[in-house]
Amino acid sequence: GLFVWRLRNAGARQIPCRFVHLYHVASNRLITFQYFNFLKRMYVTQCNKDLSQRAKPKPDSIVSPFHELQQLDQEKKDVHRISSVSPVHQSWSEMSSRNGLREMKSASETEDSVIPVGAESKEDRQWKEMKLRLDDLPGILARLSKIKLTALVVSTASAGFAMAPVPFELTCFLLASLGTGLASCAANSINQFFEVPFDSNMNRTKNRPLVRGQISPLLAVCFAASCGIPGIALLTLGVNPLTGALGAFNIFLYTCCYTPLKRMSIANTWVGAVVGAIPPIMGWTAATGSLDAGALLLGGILYSWQFPHFNALSWGLREDYSRGGYCMMSVTHPGLCRRVALRHCLALIGLSTVAPVLNITTWTFPVISLPINLYISYLGFRFYRDADRSSSRKLFFCSLWHLPMLLLVMFTCKKSVLEKEDKGDLPGGSHEMAMEIRLP
Amino acid sequence: PPAHSHSDWIGPPDKHSNLRPVIFYVPPEESALERRLREARQEAQASNQRFWARHNRAFRQEKEEFIYSRLKAKGLEMRDESGQKATLNAEEMADFYKDFLSKNLKKHLQYNRDWYKRNFRITFLMGQVALVRALRWLRRRKKNVE
Numbered sequence: 001g002l003f004v005w006r007l008r009n010a011g012a013r014q015i016p017c018r019f020v021h022l023y024h025v026a027s028n029r030l031i032t033f034q035y036f037n038f039l040k041r042m043y044v045t046q047c048n049k050d051l052s053q054r055a056k057p058k059p060d061s062i063v064s065p066f067h068e069l070q071q072l073d074q075e076k077k078d079v080h081r082i083s084s085v086s087p088v089h090q091s092w093s094e095m096s097s098r099n100g101l102r103e104m105k106s107a108s109e110t111e112d113s114v115i116p117v118g119a120e121s122k123e124d125r126q127w128k129e130m131k132l133r134l135d136d137l138p139g140i141l142a143r144l145s146k147i148k149l150t151a152l153v154v155s156t157a158s159a160g161f162a163m164a165p166v167p168f169e170l171t172c173f174l175l176a177s178l179g180t181g182l183a184s185c186a187a188n189s190i191n192q193f194f195e196v197p198f199d200s201n202m203n204r205t206k207n208r209p210l211v212r213g214q215i216s217p218l219l220a221v222c223f224a225a226s227c228g229i230p231g232i233a234l235l236t237l238g239v240n241p242l243t244g245a246l247g248a249f250n251i252f253l254y255t256c257c258y259t260p261l262k263r264m265s266i267a268n269t270w271v272g273a274v275v276g277a278i279p280p281i282m283g284w285t286a287a288t289g290s291l292d293a294g295a296l297l298l299g300g301i302l303y304s305w306q307f308p309h310f311n312a313l314s315w316g317l318r319e320d321y322s323r324g325g326y327c328m329m330s331v332t333h334p335g336l337c338r339r340v341a342l343r344h345c346l347a348l349i350g351l352s353t354v355a356p357v358l359n360i361t362t363w364t365f366p367v368i369s370l371p372i373n374l375y376i377s378y379l380g381f382r383f384y385r386d387a388d389r390s391s392s393r394k395l396f397f398c399s400l401w402h403l404p405m406l407l408l409v410m411f412t413c414k415k416s417v418l419e420k421e422d423k424g425d426l427p428g429g430s431h432e433m434a435m436e437i438r439l440p
Numbered sequence: 441p442p443a444h445s446h447s448d449w450i451g452p453p454d455k456h457s458n459l460r461p462v463i464f465y466v467p468p469e470e471s472a473l474e475r476r477l478r479e480a481r482q483e484a485q486a487s488n489q490r491f492w493a494r495h496n497r498a499f500r501q502e503k504e505e506f507i508y509s510r511l512k513a514k515g516l517e518m519r520d521e522s523g524q525k526a527t528l529n530a531e532e533m534a535d536f537y538k539d540f541l542s543k544n545l546k547k548h549l550q551y552n553r554d555w556y557k558r559n560f561r562i563t564f565l566m567g568q569v570a571l572v573r574a575l576r577w578l579r580r581r582k583k584n585v586e
Contacts, residue, residue, distance in 0.1 A: 125452040126452065127449050127450065127451045127452070127463075128449065128450055128451075129445060129447050129448075129449055130447055130448040130449060130450050130462065131447045193559070193563075194556070194559070196559075197459060197488050197492065197555060200453065200457075200458045200459050200460065200492075201457075201458045201459075201492060201496070206453070206458065211460070212450070212460065213448075213450035213460060213462065216566060217559065217562065217563045217566065218563055218566035218567055218570060221563055260552070260556075263548055263549070263552050264549065264552075318530070318533075318534060318537050319533070319537060321537075321541070322499075322536075322537035322538070322540050322541045323495075323496065323499045323540070325541070325544060325545070325548035325551075327541065327545070331534075331537050331538055331541050332538055332541060332542065334534060334538075387531070388530070388531070389530060
């Protein structure tokens with residue numbers, strides 16, 4: 001959910017394609033499948049960057065001490081200049097590699113170190129005019145709103161919608177997805193607006209638009225307002241007031257509670273987990289118009305998932321968090337961090353078992369999901385016991401495919417609406433005119 | 441930045457504070473409001489720079505001291521036979537990170553408050569300046585049309 005905001009965006013040019021691709025997909029199944037592939041690709045790029053100091057060449061900036069990538073950079077420059085490679089380039093790449101080697105040597109074995117400024121691309125070391133170029137704007141806004149994270153949030157909301165035991169209505173679905181997406185964009189933009197000096201100091205976030213001065217804070221706030229207000233209005237008027245209220249509450253929780261709390265107390269992780277749990281609840285209420293036990297169960301599953309996901313991720317970022325002043329369990333209470341991750345992996349098993357009891361899925365769901373839930377619990381246990389980088393990475397990567405797979409299995413095991421009509425216990429309807437499929 | 445430029449320029453991240461310095465453009469007919477905005481931004485930039493440069497320097501220094509003291513306790517030197525700098529693994533560094541964070545928490549709380557206040561004030565001033573400029577532009581267009 002929103003907790004997956006920890007992702008960085010890989011590069012402006014890649015984002016629009018992925019995003020459009022996701023939205024072209026009609027059914028929920030395909031969405032989760034895309035989400036899985038897309039996540040994997042993105043994470044492999046990102047996490048390589050974070051955890052092993054090896055960088056994939058990015059269109060914007062190249063952070064790399066490795067020789068091949070320097071050659072790539074040089075080639076790029078050759079293409080742009082007619083003259084032969086000047087001595088400046090040679091000395092820069094030498095200096096860069098010297099910096100890089102020095103940096104590698106002084107880096108502690110398993111921890112990342114702060115990558116020095118010298119290792120950044122030459123482009124980054126130039127002075128840039130703070131003028132907004134209109135053709136850069138889409139890319140900048142995509143990064144400001146953390147568009148990939150927003151896409152994931154919307155897909156969890158659509159999972160909530162799909163799991164609701166009512167006939168599927170396309171307009172309602174689209175309105176709910178759009179509204180949720182806009183609300184998420186707004187929340188992410190405000191988050192970046194609040195965190196500029198902190199983002200500058202952390203490796204993962206130092207290339208954000210506000211940090212680089214590509215956009216003014218005023219414009220960021222205006223953009224957030226122009227996404228948030230229509231988004232919530234759309235949810236309240238076009239779907240139902242409950243969904244709108246949840247959306248507004250989630251924006252408030254994320255921007256005014258979670259963001260400041262990150263620097264005050266470790267309680268931020270729990271608040272953040274709630275933030276991530278709300279989108280599927282919103283999807284459910286969009287479909288049914290009421291907060292049923294099923295909505296809370298889906299929310300609960302996402303709530304529990306956040307912990308292994310985030311705790312494993314934060315294990316590798318302890319240095320940056322400590323220096324940046326972020327209060328995270330992995331820094332201050334490492335034992336608690338691992339315990340909580342394990343606890344919630346096990347909770348996922350419990351929650352999956354409750355699903356058929358609440359008539360959301362058939363009994364095949366806990367059975368089929370048991371292997372993946374057991375696997376993540378096993379990795380959670382390994383993380384708890386070993387408390388090292390490799391176990392945290394394994395757990396983190398597992399959480400990435402675990403969630404889409406779980407939601408997919410849940411959807412396939414969904415208790416059919418027709419079955420429930422026969423039993424005569426169709427839950428409260430939605431406000432739209434539904435085209436209900438009845439058997440003759 | 442070139443002398444003829446009419447906009448602000450932002451530079452590469454500072455070595456100590458990791459913040460990007462901005463050189464502000466002073467227009468010849470700067471209004472009082474615009475001057476207040478520019479001064480607020482300059483002041484915020486200076487204050488941020490001071491805080492983070494000092495903070496990061498302290499972090500690096502304390503980290504070195506920690507590594508040194510731990511290595512000494514283990515009976516090792518700072519550099520081993522091949523001349524490479526000796527390091528501690530993540531679990532040993534974790535104690536340092538925890539300690540550093542708790543020591544600096546109060547400092548961070550104070551800084552957060554200041555930063556949020558400054559950020560809101562600057563953005564509000566930006567809004568006022570933008571509004572005034574927009575009205576001026578509209579008035580000028582009306583005059584041109586008449």
